[in-house]
Amino acid sequence: MSGARLIVERPGLFDTVQDRGRIGFQELGMPTAGAMDRIALALANALAGNAPDANAAALEMSVLGPTLLVEADSVRIGLVGPVEASLIASEGATPKPLLADRSHTLSRGQRLKLGSIVGVTTAYLAVEGGIAVPPFMGSRSTYTRAALGGVEGRKLKQGDALPLARDSASPRAELALAAPFDYGHGPxxxxxxxxxxxxxxxxxxxxxxxxxxxxxxxxxxxxxxxxxxxxxxxxxxxxxxxxxxxxxxxxxxxxxxxxxxxxxxxxxxxxxxxxxxxxxxxxxxxxxxxxxxxxxxxxxxxxxxxxRDQERRLAAAIAALKPARPEGGIDLRALYEENLIDGVVV
Amino acid sequence: MSTRFLDCGDTAFSVEFGSTIAPEINSRVMALHGAIASERAAGRLEGLVETVPSMRALLVHYDPLTTTRAALQPAIETLLAGERAAEARSRRLTLPCCYDEPEFALDLADVAQRTGVSEEEVIQLHLASEFHVYMVGFMPGLPYLVGLAKPLHLPRRASPRVRVPARSVAIATEMSVVYPFESPGGWHLLGRTPVSMFDTRRGAEASTLAPGDTVRFRRISRAEYDALEAEAERAPFDIARFVEARP
Incomplete structure (x- = not known):
């Protein structure tokens, strides 16, 4: 363990640590728990740089997300879902909006402020290397009804620390989803x-x-x-x-x-x-x-x-992650490439 | 009733052996559960994720990205055709239970009155019952113990309690249960065991009982109960101390 962590300055409405679930103990009455939206979890982990089979644990946020203070040299996050997000560079600084459905690298002392989740129930915050709470029965997923997994088996509260497996982000460009994932429609x-x-x-x-x-x-x-x-x-x-x-x-x-x-x-x-x-x-x-x-x-x-079709589309979406535009300015090259691909003229 | 394969979506199916709670049905559930475990230990049945025994059926969870229902079902049918009595791999346990009133045996007087036997006879009948764990569920580690002596069979309480303390030992119908956690509950409370049914300090070994186990209760005094409870607070019990050694 690196000692690096995210501190919960203000909890959201129902933030829990989740991975793909606790498999293999249902015969003992142990529910699987795990992320409600496995697609968003997979995309968030991919954006953060976690391999699919690493089963890294991420934060599942419902309705309203938390405010987190970075206590690590740096941390790469993958944020997926329609959630309002902003970065507060230092105490008292003006929050700067952050885009979801892409990765970002935050540094020590910065605050990630997550707000309302709009139009769906959950959004996901993955971190490079995963949230390093101790596993129980092979999973880090929180199961609140038996108070196990995650952080003390409960939703996050003020002052909690989310341990990080890494103390700094690996050097690479930030990534973004090429397009929102199509969850399907109709009955x-x-x-x-x-x-x-x-x-x-x-x-x-x-x-x-x-x-x-x-x-x-x-x-x-x-x-x-x-x-x-x-x-x-x-x-x-x-x-x-x-x-x-x-x-x-x-x-x-x-x-x-x-x-x-x-x-x-x-x-x-x-x-x-x-x-x-x-x-x-x-x-x-x-x-x-x-x-x-x-x-x-x-x-x-x-x-x-x-x-099987959906899993192929998910794998394709992960393979198609593209370099994200640098924050706080227009990346002409990325914009140009995007226009060529989309055929859209602004 | 013949064995039925029931659809449970594209990640599970149920192998149903009957619709009632009966030893000949549950033993077939446990036999298939064991047979599948042996096959998986030998590296077969790829894509089968886990099996969940219940009173009368075995739920087979599978990964549709690795296998299909059409591939798995014939493999399970083959195992059923070669069905043999469940191997005697289950454990026999004796769990301490304190039947003291009024704190633990909240419903002892009521059960005695309803069944028409004395309070002491209720306790003796519970102690004389040999229970089989037909399933563990509803809550992590909650064992459904079938085999309650007939004179004690009663329906559940008309109004469930909002709060039943953890480790309460209770009865209803042909069963006894032990509550792993404090929870609401409608069973008749006869006593309490100092042994937690689900101790997370043991990690993957958290559950004290598993489907297929045989359980009896041993009467302990309040003093012994207090001593064991204090011991459990310091460190989790090693379940082996409650398991009968095999001859």
């Missing part, structure tokens, strides 16, 4: 099951034929939807508990669907009508209360194929 694709037989034909028709609204009860564990009630068959809403896959949609007796996300329990006793395709899970995790969705059924093979 959320779902695979019926595992308890499809616990619902009537009419119940299934309601599920795929109606619009559902994300309620205020939406967090890392899951999203409760509001809308038309789904009818159970004679088998009823309850089952003898079985395992829960990521994106499972359970329907308790009240008839309203609940999508189970990163902090979902490993097993549960409500019937599950369908499971969200893994390619549409990041998009689901970005939903805000009040947003409307529809569900469309596909097969397992179609869902696997969607996921």
């Amino acid at each position: 959320l694709r779902v695979v019926p099951g595992p308890q499809a037989d616990h619902f009537t034909a009419s119940g299934h028709a309601t599920f795929t034929g109606s619009e559902y609204v994300v309620s205020k009860e939406a967090d890392r564990m899951g999203i409760r939807f509001e809308g038309a009630k789904i009818e159970h068959s004679a088998l009823g809403p309850d089952i003898v508990s079985d395992g829960i896959a990521p994106g499972a949609i359970q329907v308790p007796a009240a008839g309203l669907p609940i999508a189970l996300l990163a902090d979902r329990q490993t097993a549960g006793g409500y019937s599950k009508i369908a499971t969200i395709a893994s390619a549409d899970l990041p998009r689901t995790c970005r939903l805000l209360p009040g947003m409307r969705v529809r569900f469309q059924t596909i097969t397992v093979a179609e869902a696997e194929s969607l996921r």
